[in-house]
């Protein structure tokens with residue numbers, strides 16, 4: 408299905424652009440004007456009034472500067488001060504998603520509602536079947552008491568008139584691991600322990616109430632105010648994120664001030680080689696199946712939510728890991744910045760000493776805009792290392808399994824299956840596989856439906872980007888034929 | 891019948907600011923307009939270079955009429971308006 412980003416998400420891009428603009432203009436001296444710029448007096452408000460819009464924008468801007476709204480201790484602290492604070496920061500704050508409480512509209516508490524179609528019938532199966540006695544009759548109609556309702560949905564199932572409807576809470580619906588829940592005031596909260604940083608809630612909230620700490624300012628600061636070498640590591644999903652030749656995007660990154668740009672697809676080739684060897688070894692030792700491990704959201708989910716599958720999860724490291732390892736071997740003093748589609752990578756990077764910062768494509772895009780870099784005008788530049796066709800296909804669902812298959816062909820029996828998108832159902836499926844076994848012997852799991860190309864940090868439409876990745880794959884050489 | 895030309899800017903600024911969401915018209919245009927439009931992807935049309943004009947992006951031109959801060963909604967509304975006008979002239 409094709410779901411364009413909602414307007415709240417587009418607003419996030421505008422916010423990032425404004426932060427970059429303000430950095431270049433005067434290092435946040437006038438950052439307090441941004442909410443007003445974005446919501447001037449004569450503008451249609453999207454909430455009750457522009458003043459509330461501006462207040463919410465302040466929190467969203469804070470997140471773009473690397474602060475979570477719930478760590479606010481002094482309400483009077485201005486954006487200018489936050490900006491200055493961000494510039495002083497030596498290490499970026501730990502990555503984390505959180506909910507702006509004043510922006511969360513506290514979507515319906517009870518997820519079921521009786522509509523006007525209720526006939527107040529004599530049979531009253533809704534009343535009878537409610538296990539919590541939450542339904543009573545008011546003015547001849549069925550009524551659900553939100554304090555008693557546990558959202559089981561029995562009433563909806565039994566109403567012969569289909570008079571009861573389900574009202575979804577978008578973020579809760581989207582979260583594959585039920586990490587986001589309401590507090591007693593109906594406002595959503597994210598349980599940090601349970602959260603796998605997939606970003607699905609953030610993409611789904613129509614109010615833009617969920618934010619994530621950005622490392623944008625930290626990287627801008629390093630590029631412009633330090634003499635350290637800053638190197639961008641471009642995830643393979645980059646192909647198709649901008650409607651230009653990849654070599655020009657590399658040129659544009661250099662123009663922004665990155666000293667070097669390396670391709671993570673080259674690290675993907677190492678992942679494939681090691682994962683293929685591991686697969687053969689495991690199969691020969693009689694293992695039932697193996698799952699991939701390169702999606703950090705899935706990897707974290709196996710730790711916290713599906714412990715029974717852990718023995719089957721590959722120990723091979725991710726393309727980001729190998730790329731950063733190679734880079735730091737060659738240039739030990741450089742600052743490495745992973746640029747990708749993924750929010751969960753921020754979490755992975757915290758455990759990887761070779762990865763210093765993580766940015767999304769959207770953040771890089773905002774940097775281009777705020778710094779007025781037009782990619783079409785940039786010198787095309789080459790990557791130092793050439794990646795294989797298989798490495799380039801990693802960001803598409805089926806890419807990782809395909810790469811491993813390419814290398815184990817003829818050595819062992821290979822029966823791949825893809826889990827394309829982590830959902831509540833797929834988590835259950837994985838649990839079943841772990842305990843009851845499965846037909847396939849290789850399971851590729853991608854948290855984002857469609858693969859990383861549909862990750863929460865992407866700019867392009869997944870459908871268009873997929874085509875561009877496919878044509879880049881065609882231009883690559885088979886890994887087996889490369890030295 | 892001449893098709894209505896929908897020029898979607900795919901310069902860096904417009905693209906980052908949200909042009910891809912309008913490109914969705916290529917795959918899933920509402921039925922009543924799908925056959926009547928021609929989508930053209932163009933490079934920077936220079937609307938973004940005036941001051942901080944990029945903040946007004948993405949820019950789309952529908953039969954030459956400029957739409958600022960374009961969204962799918964705004965673009966579809968403009969297309970429908972032009973179709974209605976055309977149909978009126980033709981009957």
Ligand code: SF4
Pocket residue numbers: 504581582583584585586587597598601602603604605606607608609
């Ligand atoms: S696991 Fe994903 S959807 Fe759930 S709270 Fe965390 S980021 Fe949001």
Ligand code: SF4
Pocket residue numbers: 605701702703704705748749750751752853854855858859860861862863
């Ligand atoms: S599928 Fe890709 S973008 Fe999505 S969470 Fe996994 S690694 Fe990140």
Ligand code: FES
Pocket residue numbers: 899900901902903904905933934935936937938939947949
């Ligand atoms: S990028 Fe669209 S007008 Fe310049």
